[in-house]
Amino acid sequence: MSRIKARFEALKTEGRGALIPYLQAFDPDYETSLELLKAMPAAGADLIEIGVPFSDPSADGPTIQAAALRGLKAGATLGGVLEMVRSFRETDAETPIILMGYLNPIDSYGPAEFCFDAVQAGVDGIIVVDMPTEEADLLDAHARAAGLDIISLVAPTTARTRLFHVLKDASGFVYYVSITGITGTGSASQAQLEEALPKIREATDLPVAIGFGISTPEQARAASRIGDAAVVASALIKTMAGTLSEGQATEKTVPSVLKQLIELSAAVRG
Amino acid sequence: MTTPSSSLSNSLRSGPDERGRFGVFGGRFVAETLMPLVLELEEAYRATQADPAFREELDYYYRDYVGRPSPLWFAKRLTEELGGAKVYLKREELNHTGSHKLNNVMGQILLARRMGKTRIVAETGAGQHGVATATVCALFGLKCVIYMGATDVERQKPNVFRMHLLGAEVKPVTAGAGTLKDAMNEAMRDWVANVADTYFLVGTVAGPHPYPEMVRDFQSIIGTEVKEQIVRAEGRLPDVIVAAIGGGSNAMGIFHPFLDDADVRLIGVEAAGLGLDSGKTAASISRGRSGVLHGNRTYLLQDKHGQIEEAHSISAGLDYPGIGPEHSWLNDIGRAEYVGVTDQEALDAFQLLTRTEGIIPALECAHGLAHVMKIAPEMPKDKIIVLNVSGRGDKDIFTVASHLGVNL
Ligand SMILES: Cc1ncc(COP(=O)(O)O)c(C=O)c1O
Numbered sequence: 200m201s202r203i204k205a206r207f208e209a210l211k212t213e214g215r216g217a218l219i220p221y222l223q224a225f226d227p228d229y230e231t232s233l234e235l236l237k238a239m240p241a242a243g244a245d246l247i248e249i250g251v252p253f254s255d256p257s258a259d260g261p262t263i264q265a266a267a268l269r270g271l272k273a274g275a276t277l278g279g280v281l282e283m284v285r286s287f288r289e290t291d292a293e294t295p296i297i298l299m300g301y302l303n304p305i306d307s308y309g310p311a312e313f314c315f316d317a318v319q320a321g322v323d324g325i326i327v328v329d330m331p332t333e334e335a336d337l338l339d340a341h342a343r344a345a346g347l348d349i350i351s352l353v354a355p356t357t358a359r360t361r362l363f364h365v366l367k368d369a370s371g372f373v374y375y376v377s378i379t380g381i382t383g384t385g386s387a388s389q390a391q392l393e394e395a396l397p398k399i400r401e402a403t404d405l406p407v408a409i410g411f412g413i414s415t416p417e418q419a420r421a422a423s424r425i426g427d428a429a430v431v432a433s434a435l436i437k438t439m440a441g442t443l444s445e446g447q448a449t450e451k452t453v454p455s456v457l458k459q460l461i462e463l464s465a466a467v468r469g
Numbered sequence: 470m471t472t473p474s475s476s477l478s479n480s481l482r483s484g485p486d487e488r489g490r491f492g493v494f495g496g497r498f499v500a501e502t503l504m505p506l507v508l509e510l511e512e513a514y515r516a517t518q519a520d521p522a523f524r525e526e527l528d529y530y531y532r533d534y535v536g537r538p539s540p541l542w543f544a545k546r547l548t549e550e551l552g553g554a555k556v557y558l559k560r561e562e563l564n565h566t567g568s569h570k571l572n573n574v575m576g577q578i579l580l581a582r583r584m585g586k587t588r589i590v591a592e593t594g595a596g597q598h599g600v601a602t603a604t605v606c607a608l609f610g611l612k613c614v615i616y617m618g619a620t621d622v623e624r625q626k627p628n629v630f631r632m633h634l635l636g637a638e639v640k641p642v643t644a645g646a647g648t649l650k651d652a653m654n655e656a657m658r659d660w661v662a663n664v665a666d667t668y669f670l671v672g673t674v675a676g677p678h679p680y681p682e683m684v685r686d687f688q689s690i691i692g693t694e695v696k697e698q699i700v701r702a703e704g705r706l707p708d709v710i711v712a713a714i715g716g717g718s719n720a721m722g723i724f725h726p727f728l729d730d731a732d733v734r735l736i737g738v739e740a741a742g743l744g745l746d747s748g749k750t751a752a753s754i755s756r757g758r759s760g761v762l763h764g765n766r767t768y769l770l771q772d773k774h775g776q777i778e779e780a781h782s783i784s785a786g787l788d789y790p791g792i793g794p795e796h797s798w799l800n801d802i803g804r805a806e807y808v809g810v811t812d813q814e815a816l817d818a819f820q821l822l823t824r825t826e827g828i829i830p831a832l833e834c835a836h837g838l839a840h841v842m843k844i845a846p847e848m849p850k851d852k853i854i855v856l857n858v859s860g861r862g863d864k865d866i867f868t869v870a871s872h873l874g875v876n877l
C-alpha cells in the first residue's frame with residue numbers, strides 16, 4: 200500500500216483529518232529547509248508538501264513567489280529537492296511526501312527519469328500546477344509505472360461534468376483549490392467549503408485535501424473536517440520569512456515555524 | 470479566418486489540432502482554475518468563426534476605426550541605397566495607435582463583449598499592446614488593467630502616459646527583471662483571481678490554446694492584404710517576407726497566408742540583444758530549447774534545470790524569453806527561418822529608414838529591417854522583399870537618443 204493511502208486510512212481509524220504543511224525547498228537554504236522538513240512530523244505534520252522553486256510561479260502570490268526566489272538563490276534544482284527527500288527518508292519511512300511545482304523543471308529533467316528518480320528518493324505524489332488533465336499524458340504512464348501518484352487539482356470553476364472527467368483516473372488524494380485566486384491571498388468560507396465538498400465526493404472516493412487561503416488553526420480545523428486534510432502554506436512561509444535576517448536563517452527560523460505547526464496540529468486533532 | 474482542420478488537411482495552414490498543438494508545440498498548460506475558462510473561450514471563438522455577422526462587424530472596425538487596409542509602400546530610396554532586391558514596406562505603423570497590435574485587440578474585444586465580460590486585463594512590453602487595449606476599452610467603456618514590467622514602464626514612458634490618458638490602470642510589475650515575462654505572469658494571476666467578469670486579452674501568438682490560433686487569425690489580415698497588394702503592384706508574390714519577432718504576432722500575421730506558397734521565403738528576426746552568444750539575448754529559437762511556460766510548449770530561453778532565463782533586448786517589445794508555438798513548429802519543419810539581429814544593428818537600421826524613407830520605425834521592426842539590409846544587397850534587382858513595419862518609432866525616441874548620446 201502506498202504511504203499516502205496508508206496514512207489516510209490510519210487517520211480515518213483515528214477519526215480525524217490530516218494536516219499538510221508546505222515548505223519551499225532550499226528556502227532560505229538547503230540545510231534550514233531540510234532541518235525543518237525533518238522536524239515537521241514530530242510537530243504534527245501528517246503529510247508534507249514540498250514546493251519546488253520555479254522562476255515563474257504564475258499561480259502563486261507574493262509570499263510563495265518570494266520563497267521560490269530565495270530557494271533559487273540558494274541553488275535549488277529539482278535534483279537537489281530529490282536529494283533533500285532522500286535525506287529525509289533516512290529518518291522517516293512513513294510520512295508521505297508530495298512535491299508541488301510547475302511543469303518545466305520536470306520537462307527539463309525528463310518525465311520518465313523524474314518519475315523513477317522521485318520514487319527512488321522517497322517521493323509519494325506530485326502536484327503539477329500547470330498540467331491540467333488535458334496535458335497529463337506527458338507524465339501519466341511514467342508516473343504509473345514508477346508508482347508515483349499524480350495528485351489532481353480541482354477548483355471552484357470546475358463544473359460537475361468536468362469534475363468527473365478530471366477525477367476519472369485520479370490517484371492518491373484530490374487537492375481542492377478552494378478559492379479562485381493565487382496562493383496566500385484569500386480564504387473560502389466554511390459555508391462555501393460545505394457546499395463544494397459533497398459535489399467533489401460524488402465524483403471520487405479518494406480523500407480530499409483543501410488548500411489555498413488556510414492560515415489559522417480554526418480554518419485548518421474546519422477544513423480538515425469538511426474535507427479530509429488541510430494544507431497550510433503561505434501562513435507558515437510568512438512566519439519563516441519574518442525570522443530571516445537579510446534573507447538568511449536565524450536561530451528563530453525553525454522553532455517559529457514549528458511552534459505554529461504545533462498550534463495548527465492541536466486544532467486539527469482537538 | 471481559418472476554419473478548423475477539415476478542408477485544409479494538406480495545408481500548412483490547418484493547425485493547430487484539437488489539442489491546440491502545432492506539431493509538439495502549443496497546448497493548454499494552465500492551472501485547473503483557468504482550464505474551464507480556456508475551454509469556454511475556445512467555444513466562444515468557434516461561435517464567432519461560424520457567424521458572418523462577427524466578421525462583418527470586425528471589418529467595419531478595421532476599415533473605419535483602425536484605418537485598414539494599410540498601404541504596401543515601395544521603398545525606392547531604401548532599395549537604391551541597398552543596391553539589390555526591391556524592398557516593399559507593409560505599413561502597419563499607420564494603423565490607429567501606431568502598430569499592428571490593434572488588429573488583434575479589435576478582434577478580441579468584440580469577442581469579449583459577446584462573452585459578456587466587463588473587465589479587461591492585458592500584459593504589455595513596449596506598451597503598444599497596452600495602448601491598443603486601453604484604446605478599445607475607452608471605445609467600448611470597459612474597465613482596463615494593464616500589467617507592465619517596471620523596467621518597461623521606465624523605458625516606455627510615453628506609452629504609459631497614453632494608457633493613463635485612455636483611462637486604463639497601469640500596474641508596474643517588479644518581479645524578476647520587470648519585463649514582459651513578468652507582466653505575463655502577473656496578468657495570469659489577475660485572471661485566476663477574477664474569473665467571473667474578466668477577459669484576458671493576450672497580445673501575441675502565445676499563451677494557452679486558443680490564443681495562438683486566435684491572435685494569428687486576427688493578425689492574418691496583414692498577410693492577406695499583402696498578397697493582394699503585391700500582385701497588384703508586381704504581378705506576382707514576393708520572394709522573401711521579413712518580420713521581427715517578440716512573441717511573434719506580426720510575423721505570424723504576415724506569414725500565415727503565405728505558408729502554402731513554398732516559393733516565398735519567410736524569415737523571422739529575433740532580437741539577438743548584445744549578440745547571440747553574449748548571454749544577453751532574446752533569441753528563443755536560436756538559443757533556447759523546448760519547454761513549457763505561460764500555457765504553451767515552445768522554444769524558451771532556460772538554464773539546464775528548466776528555470777526560465779531573463780531575455781535582453783534594446784526593444785521592450787522583443788524582450789521575451791519565449792516565442793509563439795506555431796513559430797517553433799515552422800522552424801522545426803523548416804518552413805520559416807529564424808535569424809538574430811543585435812541591438813546595435815537595429816539602431817543603425819532605425820536611422821537608415823528614417824533618413825531614406827521618412828519613416829521612423831519602432832525599434833522592434835528595425836530588427837527586421839537590419840536583416841533586410843544584410844540580404845537585399847546580395848539579391849538580384851528583380852527580386853522582391855516585403856518587410857513588415859509593425860509599428861512607428863515615436864515611443865522609442867528616448868531610448869534611441871540615449872544610445873546616440875543625446876539628452877532629451
Ligand atoms: C511595433 C511592435 N512590433 C513588434 C512587436 C513584437 O510583438 P509580436 O512579435 O507579437 O509582433 C511589438 C510588441 O510590443 C511591437 O510593439
